[in-house]
Amino acid sequence: MLSYNTSVAVNGQRPSSSGTMSSGRQSIPPSPGGARFPSPLSNGIMANGATPSNGSPATQQHIWLVTGPAGCGKSTVAKHIADVLRVPFIEGDEYHTKSNIDKMSAGIPLTDADRWDWLTALREASIRELDRGNDGVVLTCSALKRKYRDVIRVAPYFTPNLHLHFIYLDAPEEVLLARVSARKNHYMSANMVHSQFDILERPNADEVDVITVDVTRSPEAVMADALDRVLTTMDDIRLSSQ
Template identity: 50%
Template sequence: MSTQAVTHLPPTPPSEPAKMTGTVLPPSSAPLQPAHKHIWLITGPAGCGKTSVAEFLRQSLSVPYLEGDTFHTPENVKKMGEGTPLTDADRWDWLILLREEALRTLASSPDLNGVVLTCSALKRKYRDVFRVATYHNPGLRVHFVFLNVSEAILMDRVRARQNHYMKDYMVRSQFQSLEAPQQDETDVLSVEASGASVEVQKLALAVVNEAMEKDSKPV
């Protein structure tokens, strides 16, 4: 995309000929492009709608989507299938792998400005693993789209799932581990996720678009 400003003529008054003023559209009207590359992490406990939101953002933003659960080791999947909560040690290599996969995906094309990734990221130190990605990448921004919903609603949703390793009693474990984002975590975009899936998708896209607009520059 060209970065050269586009010149437009102002409207011609009825009794006055057009003047070549070289007026440039203000930034609010000019096309915008992101100033940085972005990793959009869709976070929250099991059943909050991470996959649904991630798929919607992938389609809306035309960016790749990485499903975090598919990167778990067979040992982790086996533990969760048996109802055994994962420990920090179980999660650590998985979190690092997700971060590196997101970076590799972004690096795969110079025209790619974002990637969507699902990960519960229940604890602040888990979120910090992804924040490390920005240390040596000044052109990168990491965002956590936190799907906020009550434990009772999540229990009902997970109970309705068929053939999924995440069971209702594991929701309680996740809420016990959950460290809700704090005010100083300014890269967290909170979304009310207790409503219908379509509503949550739209709310998530709205906060992502707002963040993108703040980070954009006219072209």
């Protein structure tokens, strides 16, 4: 049995241990055969425009998880990528329980225990969008620690054509403090930024599913760079799967 303190494979391979990953409350079962793949529409075209499988390359699906501390631009970047790719966008903030939101609104940082079910809910919501026939989904989640990213890394297990990518938006604390201070109508106040940097584990070099984007630039430059990296990654995967 894996625990949340055990790092998992970063490329969707089955973990070497035989167990499923579990928070002690929820676990993800293996995907039922083929259930995550889009079915042909009545015109014989797959939902994403690809041709059906009979001998042709299998459809590739992607989860794009935009990560980083409060104020780094997750929502801004994720909406842009989802709009351009024309895939669903999941705003992670909307998946918090009321008690989590009450806590953050009161300036109290969440604990690991507060975050497990949120992370699992986000993973399952992403898979539901893919099961509906979408060939991609973009979601936001701070995913500050490696073990939080590992919760999402379970999603592509047993599904070779599903690719998980993190887009980590990188900026120093003082830059994000200024942005959160200027942001209105959000339960995360500026005094929460420091607590996020306190626990932040920037992705390591071995986390090869992470695309790091420098977000100290203008929103336009950041969105263009992130989108470019996404499109290049999709092209690379498409070419290598042919």
